[in-house]
Amino acid sequence: PYTPTPDDRFTFGLWTVGNVGRDPFGGPTREPLSAPYIVQKLAELGVYGVNLHDNDLVPIDATAAERDRIVREFKQALSDHGLKVPMATTNLFGDPAFKDGAFTSADARVRAYALQKTMASMDLGAELGAETYVFWGGREGTEVDGSGKLLDALGWFRDSLNYLAEYSESQGYGYRFALEPKPNEPRGDIFLPTVGSALGFIATLARPELFGVNPEFAHETMAGLSFPHAIAQAIDAGKLFHIDLNDQKMGRFDQDLRFGAENPKGAFFTVKLLEDSGYTGMRHFDAHALRTEDEAGVWAFARGCMRTYLILKEKARQWDEDAEIQAALQAYRVQDAGVGEAATRFSPENAAALKAHAFDRVALGARGPGLEQLDQLTMELLLGVR
Numbered sequence: 340p341y342t343p344t345p346d347d348r349f350t351f352g353l354w355t356v357g358n359v360g361r362d363p364f365g366g367p368t369r370e371p372l373s374a375p376y377i378v379q380k381l382a383e384l385g386v387y388g389v390n391l392h393d394n395d396l397v398p399i400d401a402t403a404a405e406r407d408r409i410v411r412e413f414k415q416a417l418s419d420h421g422l423k424v425p426m427a428t429t430n431l432f433g434d435p436a437f438k439d440g441a442f443t444s445a446d447a448r449v450r451a452y453a454l455q456k457t458m459a460s461m462d463l464g465a466e467l468g469a470e471t472y473v474f475w476g477g478r479e480g481t482e483v484d485g486s487g488k489l490l491d492a493l494g495w496f497r498d499s500l501n502y503l504a505e506y507s508e509s510q511g512y513g514y515r516f517a518l519e520p521k522p523n524e525p526r527g528d529i530f531l532p533t534v535g536s537a538l539g540f541i542a543t544l545a546r547p548e549l550f551g552v553n554p555e556f557a558h559e560t561m562a563g564l565s566f567p568h569a570i571a572q573a574i575d576a577g578k579l580f581h582i583d584l585n586d587q588k589m590g591r592f593d594q595d596l597r598f599g600a601e602n603p604k605g606a607f608f609t610v611k612l613l614e615d616s617g618y619t620g621m622r623h624f625d626a627h628a629l630r631t632e633d634e635a636g637v638w639a640f641a642r643g644c645m646r647t648y649l650i651l652k653e654k655a656r657q658w659d660e661d662a663e664i665q666a667a668l669q670a671y672r673v674q675d676a677g678v679g680e681a682a683t684r685f686s687p688e689n690a691a692a693l694k695a696h697a698f699d700r701v702a703l704g705a706r707g708p709g710l711e712q713l714d715q716l717t718m719e720l721l722l723g724v725r
């Protein structure tokens with residue numbers, strides 16, 4: 340049990356299992372793995388697909404001939420091992436040209452170059468069959484608000500996304516775009532810091548229906564927010580286009596830990612929301628093995644992410660079938676307000692009836708909803724004694 344198959348729709352990025360263990364204080368601790376080798380290994384583990392930035396596959400300074408050879412070999416590996424590329428994205432953060440932003444750079448030449456690079460990357464993604472295109476604006480932000488660009492930056496960001504959506508439609512790519520929020524790191528403050536910010540911004544775009552969000556567990560946690568709450572709001576808005584599963588301690592640098600490694604309860608409610616809501620998208624792991632690990636540790640990490648998801652999916656089913664938990668839930672939800680339809684549908688008569696109703700306010704405040712017991716039952720189920 341808990342062995343994944345492609346039907347589980349698990350994906351990893353080339354940059355995740357390919358992470359060589361660099362951090363701001365030290366260089367790589369692992370040898371780079373080639374893209375075709377990663378494809379082969381992920382397929383052996385039961386993964387559905389592999390996602391990429393343009394430069395995870397094709398170096399930024401590759402010639403056209405080198406690009407074509409690399410892409411040809413990668414496509415061969417995909418077809419040999421039956422792996423898909425469901426999502427593509429652009430590296431708009433690694434090169435020094437983007438050190439003060441890409442779409443939100445104060446330098447119009449950098450903004451134009453970011454558009455050019457993204458169109459080329461969208462061409463690559465489309466060639467590989469990607470249907471979702473992610474925008475993580477890692478360098479879109481500031482340390483110095485004296486730059487005076489806070490309002491301009493949002494306008495430039497909007498213009499760029501509108502441009503790229505039109506490009507996708509004009510090429511017939513049919514991409515669904517997913518904005519990935521993050522509060523900080525590498526910038527002091529990143530624009531669109533949370534899922535809520537991104538959802539608000541999407542409503543201001545020219546083609547909002549083409550845009551959704553790609554929430555990441557670690558990023559909402561860095562902002563001190565609840566990941567299940569963030570994805571619930573995205574699901575409610577019909578905007579959960581993609582998801583980055585990993586883990587994170589609050590108040591730390593971006594850790595990108597193995598899914599469920601730190602906060603299994605948050606991971607449980609994440610899995611439960613995805614499964615209960617009928618989310619049909621990819622279960623993408625945006626995380627990497629600890630810097631301490633060798634290659635064996637990398638595959639243990641990847642297997643662990645998927646096993647934990649599948650274990651929690653089974654726990655979610657047990658939770659739904661647990662009679663005591665369901666009874667506690669029933670008792671928690673008082674279904675009848677005792678006022679007929681007066682509180683459910685507005686009419687002048689209903690409003691008048693509701694205004695005239697006498698509530699026992701003291702009794703409402705005195706009720707114990709049983710949440711301590713419900714939570715303890717959940718914990719005991721997660722701890723394996725139910």
Ligand code: GLT
Nearest residue numbers: 354428473475519555583625
């Ligand atoms: C980078 C970042 C991630 C984003 C990736 C997509 S790249 O690793 O930390 O959160 O999802 O650009």
Ligand code: MN
Nearest residue numbers: 557558593595
């Ligand atoms: Mn992260």
Ligand code: MN
Nearest residue numbers: 557593595625
């Ligand atoms: Mn990350």
Ligand code: MN
Nearest residue numbers: 519555583625
């Ligand atoms: Mn991410």
